[in-house]
Amino acid sequence: MLGVAGGIAAYKAVEVLRGLAESGHDVTVVPTEAALKFVGEPTWAALSGRPVATDVWSGADTVPHVRLGQGAAVVVIVPATADLLARATHGVANDLLTNTLLTARCPVVMAPAMHTEMWVHPATQANVATLRSRGIIVLEPASGRLTGSDTGPGRLPDPPAIVDAVRDVLRRRPSNDLAGVSVVISAGGTQEAWDPVRFIGNRSSGRQGVELARTAVSRGAQVTLVAAHMEVPAPAGVTVIPVGSADDLLAAMHGRSADVIVMAAAVADFKPDALAARKIKKDQLDGDVVLALTTTVDVLASLVRERTGERPIIVGFAAETAESPEHLLELGRSKLQRKGCDLLVVNEVGSQDVFGATDNQVAILGADGSLVHVGRSSKAAVADSLWDVVAARLQPSRPID
Numbered sequence: 001m002l003g004v005a006g007g008i009a010a011y012k013a014v015e016v017l018r019g020l021a022e023s024g025h026d027v028t029v030v031p032t033e034a035a036l037k038f039v040g041e042p043t044w045a046a047l048s049g050r051p052v053a054t055d056v057w058s059g060a061d062t063v064p065h066v067r068l069g070q071g072a073a074v075v076v077i078v079p080a081t082a083d084l085l086a087r088a089t090h091g092v093a094n095d096l097l098t099n100t101l102l103t104a105r106c107p108v109v110m111a112p113a114m115h116t117e118m119w120v121h122p123a124t125q126a127n128v129a130t131l132r133s134r135g136i137i138v139l140e141p142a143s144g145r146l147t148g149s150d151t152g153p154g155r156l157p158d159p160p161a162i163v164d165a166v167r168d169v170l171r172r173r174p175s176n177d178l179a180g181v182s183v184v185i186s187a188g189g190t191q192e193a194w195d196p197v198r199f200i201g202n203r204s205s206g207r208q209g210v211e212l213a214r215t216a217v218s219r220g221a222q223v224t225l226v227a228a229h230m231e232v233p234a235p236a237g238v239t240v241i242p243v244g245s246a247d248d249l250l251a252a253m254h255g256r257s258a259d260v261i262v263m264a265a266a267v268a269d270f271k272p273d274a275l276a277a278r279k280i281k282k283d284q285l286d287g288d289v290v291l292a293l294t295t296t297v298d299v300l301a302s303l304v305r306e307r308t309g310e311r312p313i314i315v316g317f318a319a320e321t322a323e324s325p326e327h328l329l330e331l332g333r334s335k336l337q338r339k340g341c342d343l344l345v346v347n348e349v350g351s352q353d354v355f356g357a358t359d360n361q362v363a364i365l366g367a368d369g370s371l372v373h374v375g376r377s378s379k380a381a382v383a384d385s386l387w388d389v390v391a392a393r394l395q396p397s398r399p400i401d
Contacts, residue, residue: 001072001104002027003097004044006034008147009079009113009156014039016078016111017047019163025170028053028068030097032084055096068096069103076166079113079156080138082124088136089127107169107176109137109218111162111236116152135176137220139165139237161236168218172384177391179220184258184312185213186299188228190246192271194291195280204266206230208317208360208379212262213238215383219391221260226252228265246271246296253303260390262315263300263341271296304340313393314341315386319349332365342367342393345386364389 002020004013010031020027029044030053044052053068069075077084077097084097088110093099101108110131118124119141128138139162144155156162187209191199206227213225214235223238228249234240243249246267253261273292280289300316307314318335322328325348332346347362361376364386374385 001068001075001100002029002048003075003077003084003100004029004031004035004039005077005079005081005084005097006032006037007079007081007113008038010035010038012113012156012159013078014043014047015159016076016162016166017044019160020076020166021048023163023167026050028072030054030068030100032095032097053096066099066103069100070105072100072104072106074107074109074166074169075101075104076109076111076162078111078159078162080110081112082114082118082121085110085112085124085127085131085138089130107137108135109139109162109166109169111139111157112141112154113156114141114154115146115150116154119154132179132220132222135179135220137165137169137176137218137237139217140222140239142236157236158233161233164214165218165236168214168380171380176220177395178216178387181216181221181260181394182224182258183213183216183221183260183262184224184226184253184256185209185216185262186226186228186249186253186265187213188230189266190228190244190249190268190296192245192268192296193275194272195276195278197279200268200270200272200293201229202266202268204228205232206265207232207358208382209262209264210235211379211383212264212386215380215387219387224256224258226265246299250297250299250302253299254306258312259394260313260315261303262317262386263303264315264317264345265299266317266319267299268296270294298339300339300341313343313390315343315345315390316341318344318346320346322348329363329365329371332363336365336367340367343386343389 004010027048029048041052087098088101131138142155142157143153188206189202189204191201193199210232213223216223217237225238226241228243241252243252270293273294320331328348336344344365345362360379360382362374364372
């Protein structure tokens with residue numbers, strides 16, 4: 001069920017509807033009276049191929065205010081205005097959409113859109129916190145151009161990213177075991193400049209980090225994504241902090257409050273010893289180029305050293321080339337001991353094209369000696385396997401599935 005509240009971003013809900021329908025889902029649209037002032041009923045009917053549910057009186061014999069919520073596999077609200085968030089928080093049921101929210105027993109995803117002043121207002125933030133505490137997934141809005149000339153947080157996330165978030169909820173069993181958990185994830189690859197146009201880097205696409213962020217959001221977490229250079233877009237519902245080099249990454253991660261930190265970014269191990277102020281001209285060089293290198297900062301080890309107590313849980317990643325599965329585990333255990341993190345996700349990058357691929361296979365090593373093998377599967381499934389392990393550590397009474 002796609003609920004549409006009365007905000008200017010309602011026109012973007014048309015793209016969400018199209019994306020869900022083209023993914024093979026049957027979508028019933030439930031717009032509020034105000035939403036119909038932005039996008040008319042014929043548009044919703046034509047794109048969904050289904051009757052549009054607009055009020056509690058039409059088709060009263062089927063009791064739509066109960067049936068729609070009970071029958072949905074997922075409810076997504078685009079846009080979720082400040083008014084809609086407030087009414088949902090307090091259980092107000094004065095139209096068909098808010099009635100169905102009270103009867104829905106499926107996952108609910110809300111994509112807020114409003115002016116910055118409305119989003120940051122204490123009343124709205126309190127409402128969002130209450131909804132999240134109930135297991136409702138309230139995506140973080142994006143920052144950018146708003147109505148008129150205003151710019152700031154409150155912009156609706158990109159429709160394709162909202163569709164991906166909904167598909168992720170539908171992909172697996174419903175879970176909000178990370179509700180209320182704050183997560184910081186690094187993703188992508190750092191680049192170390194040696195003149196204004198050249199750099200030393202790596203082949204990381206950022207895809208695994210993005211899937212970790214997306215699946216964490218769909219399980220209820222509040223996610224900050226520290227994004228180095230990525231080939232894939234950030235998912236909906238996360239706060240994005242762009243970085244460039246290893247030093248930038250450390251500065252962005254340092255001192256950040258979180259329950260869980262996942263260092264999925266591929267940090268360049270070396271950087272030029274000196275940065276040229278101008279482009280080095282090829283025709284100015286005499287023979288071979290000798291580039292002096294020095295090691296970059298160890299971001300993961302630095303985060304472990306600055307931690308006090310048992311939180312945050314710190315997860316590292318290790319891309320290794322190994323001679324055998326046993327050798328891979330040996331390399332992983334050695335790195336886990338050196339870094340001092342709680343969990344280390346190890347994958348072999350010699351025999352398979354891991355960088356940029358949509359699938360992966362990993363071993364999750366624990367400092368307590370635990371080991372979880374994840375066979376080749378989608379990177380989203382790998383992410384879920386890691387969150388299963390993390391959730392069990394956050395809630396010790398919960399067994400790992």
